[in-house]
Amino acid sequence: MKKYSEMTRDELLTMKAALEIEYKEEAAKGHSLNMARGKPGKAQLELAMPMLDVFNSHSDMNTLLGNDTRNYGDLDGIGECRRLIANMMEVEKDNVIVCGNSSLNIMYDTVARSMSFGVNGSTPWCKLDKVKFLCPVPGYDRHFAITELFGIEMINIPLYDDGPDMDMVEQYVNNDSAVKGIWCVPKYSNPTGQTYSDETVRRFANLHPAAEDFRIFWDNAYCVHHLYDDQQDQLLNILTECEKAGNPDMVYIFASTSKISFPGSGVSAIASSQNNIQNILKLMTVQTIGHDKINQLRHVRFFKDVEHLRLHMKKHSDILRPKFEAVLQTLEEELGGLGIGSWYKPRGGYFISFNSMPGCAKKIVGMCKELGVVMTGAGATYPYGKDPEDSNIRIAPSFPSPEELQVASRVFVLCVKLASVEKLLGEF
Amino acid sequence: MKKYSEMTRDELLTMKAALEIEYKEEAAKGHSLNMARGKPGKAQLELAMPMLDVFNSHSDMNTLLGNDTRNYGDLDGIGECRRLIANMMEVEKDNVIVCGNSSLNIMYDTVARSMSFGVNGSTPWCKLDKVKFLCPVPGYDRHFAITELFGIEMINIPLYDDGPDMDMVEQYVNNDSAVKGIWCVPKYSNPTGQTYSDETVRRFANLHPAAEDFRIFWDNAYCVHHLYDDQQDQLLNILTECEKAGNPDMVYIFASTSKISFPGSGVSAIASSQNNIQNILKLMTVQTIGHDKINQLRHVRFFKDVEHLRLHMKKHSDILRPKFEAVLQTLEEELGGLGIGSWYKPRGGYFISFNSMPGCAKKIVGMCKELGVVMTGAGATYPYGKDPEDSNIRIAPSFPSPEELQVASRVFVLCVKLASVEKLLGEF
Numbered sequence A, B: 001m002k003k004y005s006e007m008t009r010d011e012l013l014t015m016k017a018a019l020e021i022e023y024k025e026e027a028a029k030g031h032s033l034n035m036a037r038g039k040p041g042k043a044q045l046e047l048a049m050p051m052l053d054v055f056n057s058h059s060d061m062n063t064l065l066g067n068d069t070r071n072y073g074d075l076d077g078i079g080e081c082r083r084l085i086a087n088m089m090e091v092e093k094d095n096v097i098v099c100g101n102s103s104l105n106i107m108y109d110t111v112a113r114s115m116s117f118g119v120n121g122s123t124p125w126c127k128l129d130k131v132k133f134l135c136p137v138p139g140y141d142r143h144f145a146i147t148e149l150f151g152i153e154m155i156n157i158p159l160y161d162d163g164p165d166m167d168m169v170e171q172y173v174n175n176d177s178a179v180k181g182i183w184c185v186p187k188y189s190n191p192t193g194q195t196y197s198d199e200t201v202r203r204f205a206n207l208h209p210a211a212e213d214f215r216i217f218w219d220n221a222y223c224v225h226h227l228y229d230d231q232q233d234q235l236l237n238i239l240t241e242c243e244k245a246g247n248p249d250m251v252y253i254f255a256s257t258s259k260i261s262f263p264g265s266g267v268s269a270i271a272s273s274q275n276n277i278q279n280i281l282k283l284m285t286v287q288t289i290g291h292d293k294i295n296q297l298r299h300v301r302f303f304k305d306v307e308h309l310r311l312h313m314k315k316h317s318d319i320l321r322p323k324f325e326a327v328l329q330t331l332e333e334e335l336g337g338l339g340i341g342s343w344y345k346p347r348g349g350y351f352i353s354f355n356s357m358p359g360c361a362k363k364i365v366g367m368c369k370e371l372g373v374v375m376t377g378a379g380a381t382y383p384y385g386k387d388p389e390d391s392n393i394r395i396a397p398s399f400p401s402p403e404e405l406q407v408a409s410r411v412f413v414l415c416v417k418l419a420s421v422e423k424l425l426g427e428f
Helices: A009-029 A042-047 A049-053 A079-089 A103-117 A141-149 A166-175 A198-205 A238-244 A274-287 A293-303 A306-335 A361-370 A402-424 B009-028 B042-047 B049-053 B079-089 B103-117 B141-149 B166-175 B198-205 B238-244 B274-287 B293-303 B306-335 B361-370 B402-424
Strands: A033-035 A096-098 A132-137 A153-160 A179-184 A215-219 A251-256 A268-271 A341-343 A352-356 A373-375 A392-395 B033-035 B096-098 B132-137 B153-160 B179-184 B215-219 B251-256 B268-271 B341-343 B352-356 B373-375 B392-395
Touching: A009 A402, A033 A402, A042 A049, A042 A306, A049 A293, A079 A096, A079 A251, A079 A268, A079 A293, A079 A306, A096 A274, A103 A141, A103 A179, A103 A215, A103 A251, A103 A268, A103 A274, A103 B103, A103 B274, A132 A141, A132 A166, A141 A153, A141 A179, A141 B274, A153 A166, A166 A179, A166 A198, A198 A238, A238 A251, A274 B103, A274 B141, A293 A306, A306 A341, A306 A352, A306 A402, A352 A402, A361 A373, A361 A392, A361 A402, A373 A392, A373 A402, B009 B402, B033 B402, B042 B049, B042 B306, B049 B293, B079 B096, B079 B251, B079 B268, B079 B293, B079 B306, B096 B274, B103 B141, B103 B179, B103 B215, B103 B251, B103 B268, B103 B274, B132 B141, B132 B166, B141 B153, B141 B179, B153 B166, B166 B179, B166 B198, B198 B238, B238 B251, B293 B306, B306 B341, B306 B352, B306 B402, B352 B402, B361 B373, B361 B392, B361 B402, B373 B392, B373 B402
Parallel strands: A033 A373, A132 A153, A132 A179, A179 A215, A215 A251, B033 B373, B132 B153, B132 B179, B179 B215, B215 B251
Antiparallel strands: A096 A268, A251 A268, A341 A352, A352 A392, B096 B268, B251 B268, B341 B352, B352 B392
């Protein structure tokens, strides 16, 4: 295929006419499809249904230590669930608090606590003139929504194949004491699907923050969410590396089983140094008497141990892989060589990140919507919803059925082509 | 019996000698009993065990509207659970958000949001020089812990048989714009067991707050937690009264099923005006994608409707009533007429509030501890843990078995007697 940029005006006009016919045909079909959010599909939800057989009215509801999960207590989570989740997060049990159903809520709370009470005794961030967070981009819109809500200034950091631009990260963190945090999805990044290299993790661990209360917000949302059994990304353990580097308190790690058991009915956790954990518990004890321990026990009784949990994740990947491949195949077949878009083939996670020609993302997402295919809003992957290039589009292939995905991704590439042609013709 | 205050010094010394022998005997028994926290007992936890039969791997997990509870969505709670809880709270479904497992956490979040973002657009409380809360006393220590943590100044308001001293409440709320809230447990109050009168509720609803962002924090924790079928306290509906009075946004109502289904694994809710609810949802959508909807559906499938829930509460009361009566009988038999303590016989809730002679509460709780009976710390029922009279002791009879309760309450009255004698002898 010829690159669009090398086409003559006449060729582009001819192409446009053909695409417009296709566009009208698709419009007439009245699609109602959604590739907007990282929601597991029905078949994935079925995988965890046996978890609902774990308990009945005659079940023993005690923990291994004999604590009754049906009553108050165990603010930091029941021991066996802390162990299970710690193993999943590749940290020690004592470094983990198992919380409620939402790791996003823990991240929100962690920022909220820092704003109101400071970090381990530092000045509350709300008392400071300026608080800044670094935001590797493209990134997760819900992270950016938290920092925006609290009035924290967000600074874009380019995200490369091996992680954020670490020269820039070091420059900011080591010199500007207003920089208090950085949002990271280090493994199978949302949305790019890439994993930070060992070198990147080590450079993170060896930062010399100007602010003593600087923290890395390490959202390891996709720690066991591989797509391929034989091609799994490995992420270096940041907690261990921070310890080695003499920065034991510098990182908060977050994870959940939202995309392992049930979204909204899983368990979530924060892992950090024992010093940080103790400081968090001191405040958390005012916030709640405890989290849902019956659900914690349900998870342990169902998954047993991290090996079984990994086997369970293989079932998820068997469902997700064909969906990802359907989208990637369509992108390759329809857009390969045209020079109007680029994408990365992820080995895990929930997204495919697509970069259109600059200035086309909003147009493409708008066209998709017109054809009945809802995409994540263009710009959503950037702080304040502003993609300076108007180029990045997050594709979420997990929820639709494979058949729907075929249709949705064909609609998507059609819109990419038409928008690109129009852009090259100078029409917007 | 002769009142202790009317005894001669010799009589008191004789009494003391006898009590000290008893004290030594009890000490030798090595008790290990706890009347400190409002934890349901084992028999109560068993009542909800059939809730664990509600779901199995073949269950239909959809809401009545067809939403899959296993996936993300329904930030404000699933419709049928909002209806159930609204009926329990005696408000409309649209006035309720069903949240996670802890109403305390909702209260914390509500204060935290007001601190960081203000109330419906008002100045964030953290930007103000001074924020004050009124605290009817004795009250719930966990309420006071939240306001203390956020640096909110707490002002004691005497709590009478019919509710807080409303002259004082009106004086503060209507004249001091730094007064932003008041903590209330209006029904079967923690710890006094009393219920606000209709007159009190109407005076609350007709406040003219100096601060537009003043809110009543109405913790209706014991709304359906009666001890007697034929003697139930009735609480006037504050939301309706506030509407009538032209103050529709002035109250936040909290409740949970922690003491209906399982503590820590129930559902909790906030009820308020639709204006307040919409403002809360706007912020809550940044905090979480949603709460545990499977557990919400589990509650609905188990309780069916509020009538069944009330029948379920009757089973709780059948277990709790004898425990309360055992303690009350011991108090009456052992302390009646001695003039060294007073208490109220509650018709619901989780506590018996005991007032010793001034200056004796700490001593009594310390003696109980020495004998192996853990009570709620003296002072805990007051802001900053400071009971100005050192008189109030909260008794929680729910957790121990009836047999343990017999022993524990006899130890308690023994300590009350001995401490009172020592006090009258001027020994401390």
